[in-house]
Amino acid sequence: MSDPLHRAAPEASDADPRGGRRGAQDALQDPRRGAWAKYWRMVVGDVGAGAFLWYELVTGLFGDWPGALGYWLRAKFYPRLFRSCGRHVVFGRRLILRHAKRISLGDDVILSDGVVLDARGQAGDGIRIGDRVFVGLHSVVTTTDGTIELAEGCNIGAFCRIGSYGRTRIGRKALLAAYVYIVGAGHETARTDIPILDQPYTTRGGAEVGDGAWIGAKATVLDGVKVGEHAIVGAHALVTQDVPPYAIAVGIPARVTGSRLDRSPAGG
Numbered sequence: 001m002s003d004p005l006h007r008a009a010p011e012a013s014d015a016d017p018r019g020g021r022r023g024a025q026d027a028l029q030d031p032r033r034g035a036w037a038k039y040w041r042m043v044v045g046d047v048g049a050g051a052f053l054w055y056e057l058v059t060g061l062f063g064d065w066p067g068a069l070g071y072w073l074r075a076k077f078y079p080r081l082f083r084s085c086g087r088h089v090v091f092g093r094r095l096i097l098r099h100a101k102r103i104s105l106g107d108d109v110i111l112s113d114g115v116v117l118d119a120r121g122q123a124g125d126g127i128r129i130g131d132r133v134f135v136g137l138h139s140v141v142t143t144t145d146g147t148i149e150l151a152e153g154c155n156i157g158a159f160c161r162i163g164s165y166g167r168t169r170i171g172r173k174a175l176l177a178a179y180v181y182i183v184g185a186g187h188e189t190a191r192t193d194i195p196i197l198d199q200p201y202t203t204r205g206g207a208e209v210g211d212g213a214w215i216g217a218k219a220t221v222l223d224g225v226k227v228g229e230h231a232i233v234g235a236h237a238l239v240t241q242d243v244p245p246y247a248i249a250v251g252i253p254a255r256v257t258g259s260r261l262d263r264s265p266a267g268g
């Protein structure tokens, strides 16, 4: 794990949805707080000393343990870190877990090496990961005061980023290729006398990827947009508007170029 007290990257993930200020980042930079309090708040949130010490102990001892023994140790000791955890969950090496008491894991979930799960905040339901979900190498799933659902059996490729300040859902058996970005928020830009960074953040409620949809490599789905069930979004697309179920959409901005239903031998 890198230095836990590093300055958070200047991304919308640190905005405060209610106050419009960059709540988490401001808290980390508040000179009135000690380093210990900042660390505690950042990694585990408002939990008791027991949960905090357990987090420190098991992630410190086993988080970086290589090989099969590392997987075994994490499978044994990591489940208690979470709000709930199903059976046979695979915990990769060097996971970064934030506010894990707001994260639920189903059965047979696989979290690959370097995955980041961050469910900070008080509102919303945090992160809910259904049965048989696969999260690929170094993907980031992050919400502040929101809810992210990765529904049963969906597959998140490597190096994806899924953010939310509202409610974001990746549907059942949906497939996200590598480097997909599901955007969770934007920034107010009305004032020109102060930096955008200091203006309130905005959200359109979160994005949704329907059941069975396929999002191609490096595509971006903007906040407030729904990709319909079983639709296809081409590689490198920028999805700014809803995509109907079974549609194929490509380009920047993404435009619908056809429907899978027209190609299906069964006609649907």
Ligand SMILES: CC(C)(COP(=O)(O)OP(=O)(O)OC[C@H]1O[C@@H](n2cnc3c(N)ncnc32)[C@H](O)[C@@H]1OP(=O)(O)O)[C@@H](O)C(=O)NCCC(=O)NCCS
Residues within 6 Å of the ligand: 176, 177, 178, 215, 216, 217, 218, 232, 233, 234, 235, 236, 237, 248, 249, 250, 251, 257, 258
């Ligand atoms: C979108 C996709 C599924 C093909 O859909 P399709 O409707 O069968 O597309 P076609 O190959 O028939 O091409 C139709 C048109 O769209 C264009 N097109 C296809 N994919 C495109 C893309 N990703 N971006 C922009 N244009 C694209 C084609 O050039 C073609 O243009 P033309 O009519 O001017 O010649 C495919 O191109 C794609 O992007 N797949 C994602 C691959 C991926 O990310 N894999 C990761 C592993 S999970």
